[in-house]
Amino acid sequence: DVKVTQSSRYLVKRTGEKVFLECVQDMDHENMFWYRQDPGLGLRLIYFSYDVKMKEKGDIPEGYSVSREKKERFSLILESASTNQTSMYLCASSRRGIFYEQYFGPGTRLTVT
Amino acid sequence: RKEVEQDPGPFNVPEGATVAFNCTYSNSASQSFFWYRQDCRKEPKLLMSVYSSGNEDGRFTAQLNRASQYISLLIRDSKLSDSATYLCVVTAGGGGSNYKLTFGKGTLLTVNP
Numbered sequence: 222d223v224k225v226t227q228s229s230r231y232l233v234k235r236t237g238e239k240v241f242l243e244c245v246q247d248m249d250h251e252n253m254f255w256y257r258q259d260p261g262l263g264l265r266l267i268y269f270s271y272d273v274k275m276k277e278k279g280d281i282p283e284g285y286s287v288s289r290e291k292k293e294r295f296s297l298i299l300e301s302a303s304t305n306q307t308s309m310y311l312c313a314s315s316r317r318g319i320f321y322e323q324y325f326g327p328g329t330r331l332t333v334t
Numbered sequence: 335r336k337e338v339e340q341d342p343g344p345f346n347v348p349e350g351a352t353v354a355f356n357c358t359y360s361n362s363a364s365q366s367f368f369w370y371r372q373d374c375r376k377e378p379k380l381l382m383s384v385y386s387s388g389n390e391d392g393r394f395t396a397q398l399n400r401a402s403q404y405i406s407l408l409i410r411d412s413k414l415s416d417s418a419t420y421l422c423v424v425t426a427g428g429g430g431s432n433y434k435l436t437f438g439k440g441t442l443l444t445v446n447p
Contacts (some may be wrong), residue, residue, distance in 0.1 A: 258350070261439065263396035263421075263437050263438060263440060264378070264421070264437040266434060266435070267436075269434070279434070289355065311377060311378075320435075321366055321368055321380070321383070321423070321435060322380050323378075323380070323405070323424065325377035325378050325379070326377060327377055328377060
């Protein structure tokens with residue numbers, strides 16, 4: 222059974238804190254993605270990685286960075302959390318060439334106070 | 335015009351009803367089209383691809399009209415388990431951005447007993 226796991230389901234952080242969201246997939250997928258999902262705005266792509274150490278900006282990369290040191294792991298970093306980064310964060314992975322079939326993790330509900 | 339537009343609903347239908355969702359997209363260079371399904375408080379999952387010739391998977395039929403930049407999803411004989419948010423998904427125009435999925439905000443369906 223394919224699986225994408227995320228380090229936390231719920232996270233509460235203070236403004237200005239550095240936040241790490243971790244994602245691990247066990248499907249040997251080349252592509253990994255970070256999205257955020259907000260009511261009324263839908264799913265928006267933050268960053269994408271198509272290989273270890275490779276990354277590309279999505280639609281809303283400002284305030285975020287990513288790290289992919291191993292194929293199975295993709296981390297999203299909020300350098301200095303702000304209240305407008307309160308959101309549901311979803312990680313996904315897919316095979317190279319079948320990018321449209323993305324497998325999502327359960328999400329991390331991040332609240333920044 | 336937004337990239338991908340869907341009627342947000344909610345659609346409330348009785349079991350056994352036929353229901354149709356529509357989606358329009360603004361980028362005429364978009365190449366591939368999909369429907370994802372997201373259950374309440376769960377992650378999105380690929381439901382089906384959409385082809386110009388239309389495609390059917392059991393009670394679900396998806397259609398694409400490239401000339402009108404319009405995608406539809408028809409669900410026949412609705413079941414309680416069909417209750418979910420249905421996300422229209424479009425790939426960005428060609429070239430290196432092929433990997434990028436643009437999600438609509440979703441249409442909420444509730445099937446009532």
